[in-house]
Amino acid sequence: MEIKVLGPGCAKCTKTEKLVQEVIKETGVDATVEKITDMMQIASYGVFGTPSVIIDNEVKCTGKVPKKADIKKWLGK
């Protein structure tokens, strides 16, 4: 599974990445996490609220820090 966390590096974005990493560790899902901070790249994904979470090219959430339970659901756990 390919997870991308989009955000320029504000507090919320960092928190989102941390949560995603935690859930991966807890559930043992096989996934790679990539943090995307470059504005041009973020824009090219077509999202305009950060932080955003994209899993296998599907936007799961934009503009807010997701809840752990939601992340688990996205990872199929």
Added chain:
Amino acid sequence: MEPKTTQPIQGEEKINKMMALNLLMAAIGVYLWWTVYRVLPDLSKWLTYKLLPIQEGSHLGSSIEFFLYDTPKVMMLLFLVVFGVGILRSFFTPEKTRAFLSGKSEFAGNIFAALLGIVTPFCSCSAVPLFIGFVTAGVPLGVTFSFLIAAPMVNEIALGLLYGLLGWKVAAIYLGTGLFIAISAGWVIGRLKLENHIEDWVTQTNAANLTMEEEKLTWNDRIIYGWDAVKEIIGRVWIYVILGIAVGAGIHGFVPEGVMASIMGKDSWWSVPLSVAIGVPMYSNAAGVIPVVEALLGKGAALGSVLAFMMSVIALSLPEMVILRKVLKPKLIAVFVGVVASGILFVGYLFNMIL
């Protein structure tokens, strides 16, 4: 067949129960809130003069009483307003706002954009992706600016604080003039035809159209959303509120009455531009600046000058310019600052004149 029909009903019952519980808790919460809020003036007096060995009528006493009264009062009001606006915001998303604005004509578009700027949830660090998202989807440049001006300037923190510290009239004036500036400044920028001053890579961006499922929110979700907003916003601004009130308390107790009348009074023509000139480079949020503003007003500063100061601190900030520089060429940034500052000057003079 049976389980299939009973399952959703049971689920519904559970949701109804949770909702009833939430409503009950909200009712108790409001009652407690009101009770505490009512005793605050007496409590702060008692704490200052009975519990602490401070003489009534002294400068220090007046400062401390102000601080002990205003801090809990402002926090409580912020709590209420942020929660309410949080629930309101759960009905809006940047995606829906963009879809709504992309078909609008210029003038009406500016009005809608400014109004939506208040209620659309969006954090200033995503100003760039939002700008790109709007512009590439065919939202006119001026309309996009109306949104970007209104979003930071007219916000729930400013309205809650103004209402709490200065009354509903000042809050309403702020709301009205803030919207006026966002609408007119956006419209002017649109008329100036500056589209070629957007950085080239923005218009070349081929935004991928990713699929996004729309969330269906229940009232329960919205209450949680509002509560999250309270935790997030209060957690971020409480320190500014306390610092702002501490500075305000110092002014309140130690600065003589009427001294501000000569500096920020309405009779000196230069007080409005001076307020803007000081306010623009200053960077604070509404939470920090409004308690100071209250204290200045109490010392004879004119409302127009104070309004201009507050707006230029909140609406125009250096960090925001740095972020926007990624998508705007310097000339467009200069025009943006110039047009918004002119709008603020106009509002400042207007209120000094009519009040």
